[in-house]
Amino acid sequence: MKTSDFNFDLPDELLAEHPAPNRDESRLMVLNRATQTIEHKLFKDVIDYFDEKDLFIFNNTKVFPARLYGNKEKTGAKIEVFLLRELDKETKVWDVLVDPARKIRIGNKLFFTEDESLVAEVIDNTTSRGRTLRFLYDGSYEEFRSKLRELGNTPLPKYITREVEPEDEERYQTIYAKEEGAVAAPTAGLHFSRHLMKRLEIKGIDFAEVTLHVGLGTFNPIEVEDLSKHKMESEEAKITQENADIINKALDENRRICAVGTTTMRTLETSVSSNNRLGQYHGWTNKFIFPPHDFGIANAMITNFHTPKSTLLMMIAAFAGKDFLLEAYHTAIKEKYKFYTYGDAMLII
Structure with a gap:
């Protein structure tokens, strides 16, 4: 075939x-x-x-609401982070996709909240858009997952060009x-x-x-x-x-x-x-x-x-x-x- x-x-x-x-x-x-x-x-x-x-x-x-938006340290550039899979529950390490990927390198940090309570550090490149992130969060695992749900967006497929609506x-x-x-x-x-x-x-x-x-x-x-x-x-x-x-x-x-x-x-x-x-x-x-x-x-x-x-x-x-x-x-x-x-x-x- x-x-x-x-x-x-x-x-x-x-x-x-x-x-x-x-x-x-x-x-x-x-x-x-x-x-x-x-x-x-x-x-x-x-x-x-x-x-x-x-x-x-x-x-x-x-x-789960897998699409997050963070800001790159120093430049403040807006970066989309799409959570793919959790690799390590204890250390909060995830495989993700980032967009735009060309701006994100190993060692970069991304800030997801104004008070810097949720930060992620890039620890590996996996594919052209793929990265491995370690999330830095001062709280329990349950609180961390709750924060991801709070900040995340419904991951509608890319072909849907409209904005995410409440019913989604x-x-x-x-x-x-x-x-x-x-x-x-x-x-x-x-x-x-x-x-x-x-x-x-x-x-x-x-x-x-x-x-x-x-x-x-x-x-x-x-x-x-x-x-x-x-x-x-x-x-x-x-x-x-x-x-x-x-x-x-x-x-x-x-x-x-x-x-x-x-x-x-x-x-x-x-x-x-x-x-x-x-x-x-x-x-x-x-x-x-x-x-x-x-x-x-x-x-x-x-x-x-x-x-x-x-x-x-x-x-x-x-x-x-x-x-x-x-x-x-x-x-x-x-x-x-x-x-x-x-x-x-x-x-x-």
């Missing part, structure tokens, strides 16, 4: 700048792999495709988010409302959760033509034994099992055993899924519409079938579905 096999023309106006007014009233395209047919619905209609004891698996990661803090987070650690939302889950979740529960549909802390590496462009040579950045993933048991029971009973989002699917495919069962798991995954791929757990999935030549699009192509998926994408463009983070949804069964 080649990267160019997954290219298509996507009009800029189809990139969603705002979420739908109501979470569960975005549009839903339903792809039936058996019949090779496409239906057009609203997201709340997803309940019609599932029966009692079927299973939805959600990624319960929680986005709530809408750029799933309603079931629990485990803080993601710098980007698991966007398929943004369509679930509390009302829809209650309707699913009343119908007798079961729920399970996994955790994958979404990093920016998921969205890195592929810079090679041969997909087998692309390397994904690692992301932390967890499955508890309790949730593994719920999923294995659904497998034993031949239920419909729906992975909500590509991050959920990556977690399942990383941890599945050779006999297609799950156990407790906590580790890191850099798994890159592209066609052909045999999926071991889920037989349905919900996802958003993704951008050309993205790793997310390639995973969906492996699940739906590349030709069928690209046909569906051309239909989506013709029907003016909204793409990307705040865009519309697709159910593949």
